[in-house]
Each structure stands twice: as structure tokens, then as C-alpha cells.
Amino acid sequence: MSPLLPFEWILATRFMREGRMQTALIISGVALGVSVIVFISALISGLQTNLFRRTLDYQAQIVIRPQEEVARSLRSTAGAELATLVQPRAQRLRSVDQWQTVRKALEALPEVVVVAPVLAGAGFVVRGDANKAISLVGIEPRSYLQLIALRSQMVEGSAEVSSADILIGTELGKILGVGLGDKLIVQTANAASATLSVSGVFDFGNKGVNERSVYVALRTAQNLLNLPGGVSSLELNLRQPFDAETVAQIVRAQTGLDVESWIELNAQFFSALQAKSMSNNIIRFFVGLTAALGIASVLVVSVVQKSKEIGILRATGSSRTQILRVFLLQGAMMGLFGSLLGSVAGWAFLMSWRAIAINADGTPMFVIEFDSLLFVWAALGATLVGTLAAVFPARTAARLDPAVAIRG
Numbered sequence: 001m002s003p004l005l006p007f008e009w010i011l012a013t014r015f016m017r018e019g020r021m022q023t024a025l026i027i028s029g030v031a032l033g034v035s036v037i038v039f040i041s042a043l044i045s046g047l048q049t050n051l052f053r054r055t056l057d058y059q060a061q062i063v064i065r066p067q068e069e070v071a072r073s074l075r076s077t078a079g080a081e082l083a084t085l086v087q088p089r090a091q092r093l094r095s096v097d098q099w100q101t102v103r104k105a106l107e108a109l110p111e112v113v114v115v116a117p118v119l120a121g122a123g124f125v126v127r128g129d130a131n132k133a134i135s136l137v138g139i140e141p142r143s144y145l146q147l148i149a150l151r152s153q154m155v156e157g158s159a160e161v162s163s164a165d166i167l168i169g170t171e172l173g174k175i176l177g178v179g180l181g182d183k184l185i186v187q188t189a190n191a192a193s194a195t196l197s198v199s200g201v202f203d204f205g206n207k208g209v210n211e212r213s214v215y216v217a218l219r220t221a222q223n224l225l226n227l228p229g230g231v232s233s234l235e236l237n238l239r240q241p242f243d244a245e246t247v248a249q250i251v252r253a254q255t256g257l258d259v260e261s262w263i264e265l266n267a268q269f270f271s272a273l274q275a276k277s278m279s280n281n282i283i284r285f286f287v288g289l290t291a292a293l294g295i296a297s298v299l300v301v302s303v304v305q306k307s308k309e310i311g312i313l314r315a316t317g318s319s320r321t322q323i324l325r326v327f328l329l330q331g332a333m334m335g336l337f338g339s340l341l342g343s344v345a346g347w348a349f350l351m352s353w354r355a356i357a358i359n360a361d362g363t364p365m366f367v368i369e370f371d372s373l374l375f376v377w378a379a380l381g382a383t384l385v386g387t388l389a390a391v392f393p394a395r396t397a398a399r400l401d402p403a404v405a406i407r408g
Contacts, residue, residue, distance in 0.1 A: 030338025038346025046368035060235030095230025116143035138221020157200030165199035169210030299393035327394035335386020
């Protein structure tokens with residue numbers, strides 16, 4: 001007996017050839033299931049990655065602000081409450097208290113990658129007779145550009161800003177009729193103003209953001225918003241974005257400041273990600289269950305059909321373990337061959353999708369990355385499912401009484 005083709009392999013392949021129609025059908029069924037799993041998994045993974053990038057590329061994972069000012073009821077010197085109806089207090093622009101110290105403490109946390117000071121407030125930009133209300137954002141380029149993917153969104157100029165520069169969105173540029181190198185007057189409610197040069201134009205793919213947001217140097221914003229040396233928020237990114245809520249709770253307890261994580265701010269988006277992952281797992285489970293039942297049913301029929309041969313093999317010295325391995329090998333081979341065919345079919349479906357799912361300008365709706373591990377896990381999973389599905393028929397075959405099996 002050849003060591004490369006032991007008895008169990010030879011017998012397993014012979015049984016599969018003799019029932020080639022059943023074998024072909026079940027391998028095709030497994031292939032279809034695996035192709036669906038590969039296609040759906042890659043599609044959902046690409047969609048999640050795209051949504052994840054669109055969300056986290058343009059916002060900090062944790063934002064720290066001063067606590068809101070709370071209106072208190074009017075009381076007499078004796079402590080008696082004189083007014084019970086208290087109007088909510090208007091929130092003024094305030095700085096994070098001792099923000100440099102807080103920043104150093106945050107940068108010392110092992111989970112934190114970068115901490116960026118930001119000063120944001122309202123203002124106007126003026127160009128001749130035209131003016132537009134804006135959201136003025138003062139940044140420290142060195143840290144902020146590690147926080148937000150601003151460089152990748154620049155269509156003209158540079159994302160670096162000096163005290164005399166301003167970055168504007170494409171929509172604001174169209175409204176005011178300005179471009180790279182043009183001058184704009186920025187004004188705020190404090191009657192402060194500055195003439196700045198457009199050093200860059202960005203496009204975030206969001207009309208509202210491109211129309212309202214402008215970026216200036218942090219010191220310029222401090223002068224315009226009359227908050228010398230202050231920042232309205234500290235924004236940070238983490239090594240693991242999904243740790244944001246845990247880290248936010250720690251920072252909130254240590255600083256007493258108002259701390260919000262991207263998970264809290266995007267609760268619906270986060271729930272959608274979890275729902276997509278759950279639906280993908282449900283699809284995998286039912287496809288795997290269907291494949292397992294199919295393999296098991298074919299092998300049960302095979303045990304009935306081959307009962308006499310199994311009896312003869314047992315009578316001529318084959319052990320129960322050998323018979324068990326024969327049917328386990330059949331299940332494993334059906335799962336493996338089906339997974340290989342399914343992986344190829346899934347890859348073909350994904351290539352077809354990439355060719356179809358494109359925007360009007362020819363760019364893909366979202367990027368689908370081919371993860372080789374997905375194909376490896378699909379092959380291993382299908383092989384394991386096939387093996388497990390074969391356990392019951394294999395045990396049944398191994399337990400056949402030779403005399404009863406031969407008599408039929």
C-alpha cells in the first residue's frame with residue numbers, strides 16, 4: 001500500500017467517484033454557499049470600511065470641552081429660593097481651563113496617539129460686496145493634520161496654515177469668487193478683523209462643510225475670537241478607535257470636563273455597523289448549516305448504499321477507525337473542493353461588482369479590498385463544516401455489524 005495514498009484516501013475517493021452525481025451536486029451547493037459568504041463578507045467589509053473612513057477621517061475620536069454653564073435659581077441671604085423658573089443660560093465661548101496641562105496628561109496615556117488644540121467660533125468672510133457666515137476653526141497644523149485627513153482633501157494649495165493664511169472649501173470659493181492666493185477679510189462679533197490669503201482649497205465631499213468651514217492658524221483664531229491663549233476644545237485620536245467610549249469615561253473622571261466620543265456622537269452609525277456585522281454572521285451561519293445538512297444527507301445515503309461493502313471491509317480486517325476516517329475524509333474533501341470553487345466564484349462576483357458599481361465620474365462607489373485571509377478562512381471553514389457534517393454518518397458506518405451488513 002502506497003504511503004502517499006493510504007487505504008482511507010483510496011476508498012474515500014472511490015466512493016465519491018461512484019456517487020459522482022451526488023458528489024457534484026453537494027460540491028456545487030457548498031461552492032454556491034462559499035461564494036455567497038465571500039461576496040457578502042467582502043461587500044459588507046468594504047462598505048463598513050468606507051463608512052468608517054468617511055466618519056473618522058473628518059472628525060476626532062474624542063472631543064474635550066469646558067462644561068456647560070448652568071443657570072442657578074435666585075436665592076435670598078437666608079437661602080430661600082426666590083425664583084423657581086430659570087431660563088437656560090446662553091453659552092459663551094470659553095477656553096478649556098489649563099489646557100496645556102490637560103494636554104500633557106492626555107498625551108501620557110498609552111491609548112492616545114495625538115492631541116490637538118482647537119478654537120472654533122462663528123464669523124464672517126467678506127469679499128467686496130459679498131459676505132458669508134462661516135464656522136471659523138483655528139488649528140495647530142502639526143497636530144491637527146495627524147487628527148483629520150485634511151491633506152488628502154486639498155484640491156489646491158497646501159493644508160499648512162500660517163498666521164496670514166486661510167483654508168476654504170470649494171463651495172465657499174464659488175460663492176465668493178475667490179481662489180488660491182486671493183485675499184479675504186475675516187470678521188467676528190468682537191469687531192475684530194483680519195485680512196488673510198487663501199493658501200488652500202479643500203473638498204470634503206459635503207456641500208455644507210465646503211460652504212461654511214474655514215481653517216486658520218490657532219493664534220489667528222485666538223485674536224479674532226478674543227480668546228488669547230485659549231482653546232475651545234482638545235481633540236484626540238486613539239490607537240484603537242473602538243476604545244473611545246472607555247477612554248472618554250476615564251478622561252471625564254480625571255478632568256471633570258465635558259468629554260464626548262465619536263461612538264456617542266454617532267450612535268446611529270455605530271448601531272448600523274453592529275447590525276451589518278450581525279447580519280453577515282447570520283448569513284454565514286445559515287449558509288454553513290445548509291452546506292452541513294447537504295453533506296450529511298449525501299453521506300447518510302452513501303452509508304446505506306455502501307453497507308454491504310462496509311460489511312465486507314470490516315469482515316476482512318478493516319478497523320472501525322479506518323471506516324470512520326473514510327467518511328470523515330469524504331466530508332472534508334467535499335467541503336474543501338466546494339470552498340475552492342466557491343472562492344473563485346466569489347472573486348469573480350466581486351470583480352463584476354467592481355466593474356458595475358461606479359459613480360458617474362468613473363470612480364468606484366466604495367473600495368472593495370481583496371483580503372486573502374477571507375479566502376483562507378472560507379476554505380478552512382468549509383472543510384471543517386464538511387468534516388463535522390460527516391461525523392454522524394461516519395459513526396453510523398463504523399458501527400455497522402459486518403454479518404448484518406453483508407446479509408443486507
